[in-house]
Amino acid sequence: MSKAEGTIQKEHSPMMRQYLEVKERYPDFLLLFRVGDFYETFFDDAVTVSAALNIVLTKRTAEIPMAGFPHHASEGYIAKLVKKGFKVAVCDQVEDPADAKGIVRREITDIITPGITYSDKVLDDCHNNYLCAVAFLKEGRTLLAGVAFIDVTTAEFKIASLHIEELKDFVLSLHPSEVLVSSAEKERSELLKKALSSETLVTELDSWMFSEDQAQEVLSRQFKTHSLKGFGIDGNRAGRVAAAVILQYIEETRQNRLHYITRIGELHSAEYMTLDLQTKRNLEIISSMQDGTQNGSLLQVIDRTRNPMGARLLRRWLQRPLKRVDEIRMRLDAVGELSECREMREALSEQLSAINDLERCLARIATFRTIPREVRQLGLSLSAIPILQELLREAGSARLIALASNLKPLPELAASIEQAIDPESGASMRDGGYIRTGYHAELDELRTIASTAKDRLLQIQQEERAATTISSLKVSFNKVFGYYIEISRANIDKVPAYYEKKQTLVNAERYTIPALKEYEEKILNSEEKSFLLEAQLFHDLCLLIAENASAIQENAALIAEIDSLCSFALCASEYGYCKPEIMTHEKLAIVGGRHPVLERMMSAEDPYVPNDCHFDEKQQMLIITGPNMAGKSSFLRQTGLIVLLAQAGSFVPAERAEIGLVDRIFTRVGASDNLASGESTFLVEMNEAASILNNATSKSLLLLDEIGRGTSTFDGMSIAWSMSEYICRSIGARTLFATHYHELAELESRLPGVVNYNATVVETADSVIFLRKIIRGSTDNSYGIEVAKMAGMPAEVISRAKEILAGMEKRDIQIPQNRPPKIKSMQISLFEESDNQLRNAVEALDLDRLTPLDALLELKKLQELARNGGGY
Structure with a gap:
């Protein structure tokens, strides 16, 4: 509440005092206050809402700004506010104004935040919407970051425990809509906030919510258990605290409708390959670097799913490739069987297309945000599960057999939904009629009373027309006056004395009679009771569905996996992919590898040129030289994408592929500055390169493109040379190193495991032709x-x-790319370290008095003398 609100509160009307009392309880939310047919906002909220929605800012009084919108269009307006990162509290009228004794009673009926929303206008069917929490906890002398994340629309709930240096990449990889942090962790929260995109809302919560004792109580209450060992998270202290924070936050905002959140699990680094943000960006796994959309990404090519649940799972698979050989091979076997058995795959895909989004449908039903038509669709989806089981009955691969046996059809629940919901039910529940006739005897009786009473009204109309000889007499109804007899002014002289006047109009008079009053009461009472009973029956059905939440969620996960495997199989069949061999060694052999995205974009006249890639004991680092546009970067990316696809469980674009398990893929391709954080292009490049050197292992795959190009030639070449030595001698990772520093070709003769390759060109009299073929040997021309x-x-x-x-x-x-401040700062580390005589000669030169060109000429002279064995 602003100071102005507080100082003038006593001067306000009862309604405005009611508003201010509610606002005081929700100071960090935009409060939408129901007034008649509008949601209104006041004071600072009104100014914010007016600007955010581009609606008119008016004034309730001289001191009170006001902005609002119609309640029937509220979903669209609220969605716009949430997309802009605002939290919204909806305060509705919870009693009929006609029955109110004084001010109409209002209560908070909904709270929506970027991380907690069920609106289709905000959500993307193919994308999870994560709410994330971060908690810090010491274990011994080590400070760990516990991270929990949940998608409230699918009930996916996971935790992880990380070292501090891993936190940023992990949280960024989730693309959360909202992150919860402790108000006591200001410094760490600010660092995290700077790393996140401006679209992500960071919400600070009271520090008491982050205690371990509080966490144990909250989690035990939610999952109704004394121990969390059954979920496999008992040993993750920091992660458990973060999970409890999420549950407490949802309890506050969802009014305790959490019974559909039945599972929680832990993400282990031993299970999944970690992909940092720059690797996801450089390989264009989920989105294109050009415009940030899915167009031109790996996901666009690979996603052939038929169901939103499958689309979300496939997206997660591409971002979390597996590191366990047995699990990868099981996926590959399933994909292989589905790719070979077209009839089974197409039949499964047809059924998957007909299945509703069970995860999000369940979440809306469990929180009573649904409509009858959606409940019926869930029932029909459950009815399709036995068909999926039957289609998989002949499957031979272990994973498909397991998927079929683990599905739970829930026939009783499906039958209850079918019996309850009328097939003709629409999007609105306002006029009733969505519960089937025959489902509930009392409801049928009430409907019969209302129906026969309406027939009696028509009979009354005919009787009164005959008795009064007024042929235009009609019996009608409106919400204000109920049922009445309307007679035109031309026939007023024929009105009998027992008619009781109800309303005078310009051209007519409205009356009632004892018989009409009797049946009006019967109709209205039976209709009101019918509507209330129908709503209660629907509410009970939603509760019954929510009681089966765990089984429905298990089915949803299995259906999503079947869909994702079918998608991989369809790509393998249509694109000509091969089944990779996944091994535990650190070799890698790709024969005829292709870039999965570029090959789909290129025409038949100019097809993508396949290339081989081999790593073994003799080839650990491939130095790739050659001109721009010759295919070096594409070769790096295709190798990374083939490895990623293989470990995600997909077939790969190659003639043959043997993949020694990779624990992480690192990329350093291109550069852009981060001026907001005071980081130049070159500093960004060096930050990323440092991260690679500090985190890579011998099982990693490194894809390095143009290291050192952001600074002077000598500086950059020195860094590239030194990095190459460090990778070979200290890390031993499989590395593709594309460079324009042709001098690095000398490393082949100096370091075991380094081998030169180049992107070939053909020179003609007046041009060059890029063949895009990577062959053995080096080149010294960049063209x-x-x-x-x-x-x-x-x-x-x-x-x-x-x-x-x-x-x-x-x-x-x-000539160096950039003139350094002082010539002496140029590095000459490529000279032999032992050649002290040469170094002394260089030190003797007064380079600072020379132009860069003259200084370089002098250095070249010394270099030539050194090569020829002459004196200095």
């Missing part, structure tokens, strides 16, 4: 001028560039 010519550079610029290049090659010089 940059030819690429500039292809880009449409003016002919004069191209011609002059060739002249300058010819002159430089004649003198064998190099």
Whole structure:
């Protein structure tokens, strides 16, 4: 509440005092206050809402700003507010104004935040909407970060325990809509907030919610157990605290409708490959680097799912590839069987298309946000489960057999829904009629009373027309006056004396009679009772469904997996993918590998050129030189994507693939600055490179492109050389290193395991042709001028560039990309460390007085003397 609100509260009307009392309980929420047919906002909320929704800001009085929108259109307006990162509290009228003795009673009926929403206008069917919590806890001398995340619309609930340095990448990988942190952890919360996108809401909560004792009580109450060992999370102290924080937050916002959250599990780093944010971005796994959409991403190519549950699971599979060989092989076997058995796959896909989104449907039913038509769709979906089981009855692979046997059809529940919900029920419950006739005897009786009474009204109309000789007399109804007889003014003289006047109109008079009063009472009472009973029956049915939440969620998970496996199988069949061999060794052999996305974009006239990639004891690092546009970056990315697909359980775009298990894929491709955090392009590049060197292991796959290009030539080359040495000698990871520093080709003769490859070109009289084939050996030409010519550079610029290049090659010089502040800062680490004489000669040069070009010429002279064994 603002100061203005507090200081003038006593001067307000009873309704505004009621508003301020509610607002005081929800100060961090935009409060939507129901007034008649509108939701109104006041004071600072009104200013915020007006700007966010681009609606008119008015005034209730001179001191009170006001903005509102019609209640019947509220879902769209609320969705816009939530998408902009606001939290919304909805305060409704909970009694009929006609029955109110004084001010109408109002209560908070709904709270919506970015992390807690069920609205289809906010949610993406194919994307999880995560609410995340972070708790910090010391174990011995180690500070751990506990992370919990939940999608309230699917009841997916997981925890993880991480070292502090792993926290940022893990949280970013979830793309949470809202993150809960302790108000006592200001410094760490600010660091996390800076790392998250501006679209993610960070909500600070009271520190008492983050205690271990509180966590134990909350979790035990939710899952109705004294121990959490059955969920496999008993040993994760920090994660349990974060999970309890989420449950407490949801309790506050959802009014304790949590009975459908029946499961919680732990994510173990030993089970899944961790992909940091830059690797996901560089490999374009979920979205394209061009526009941030799904277009041009791996997901777009691989996602052939038929159901929203499958689409969400497939997305998770691509972001969390497996690290357990047995599990990967089981998925691959299932994909292989489905790809070979087209008839089974297509029949399964047809059934999957007809199944509703069980996860989100259940969440809406359990929180009483549903409509009868959705409940009926859930029942029909449950009825399709036996058909899926029958289709999988002949399956031979272990995973498909397990999926079929674990499905639970729930025939009694499906039958109850079928018996209860009328097939013709629509989107609205306002007019009733959605419970089937024959489902409940009392409801049928009430409906019969109302129906026969209406027939009696028609009979009364005919009788009164005959008695009065007024042929235009009619019996009608409205909500204000109930049932009445309407007679035009031209026939007023024929009105009998026993008619009782109810209303005078311009052209008519409205009356009632004892018989009409009697049947009006019967109709209205029976209709009101009918509506109330129908609503109670529907509520009871929703409760029955919610009691089966655990079984429905298990079915949903299994159906999603069947859908994802069918998607992989369809891609394998249509795209010509092969089944990879997953091994425990650290070798890798890809024959005829292709980029899964680029090959779908290229035409038959200009097909994607396949390439091989091999790693073994003799080939640990492949130095790849060659010009721009020759396919170096695509080769790096295709190798990473093939490994990722294989460990996600998919067939891969290659003739043959043997994948030694990879624990992590790291990429360093391209660079952009982060000026908001004071980081230049080169600093961003070095941060990412440092992260790779500090976290990679011998089982990792490193994809490095143009390391060191963001600084001067000597600096950059020195860093690239030194990184290569460190990777080979200290890490031993399988590494693809694409570079324009042709000097790095010398590493092949210096370091065991380093092998040179190059992207081939064919030179003609006036141009070059890029063959996009990676072959053994190095190159010393980048063909940059030819690429500039292809880009449409003016002919004069191209011609002059060739002249300058010819002159430089004649003198064998190099010009750094950026002139350093002092020439002496140029690194010459490529010279032999033992050549002290050369180093002394370089130190003797007064380089600071020379131009960069002259300084480089002097250094080149010394280098040539060193090569020829001459003196200095």
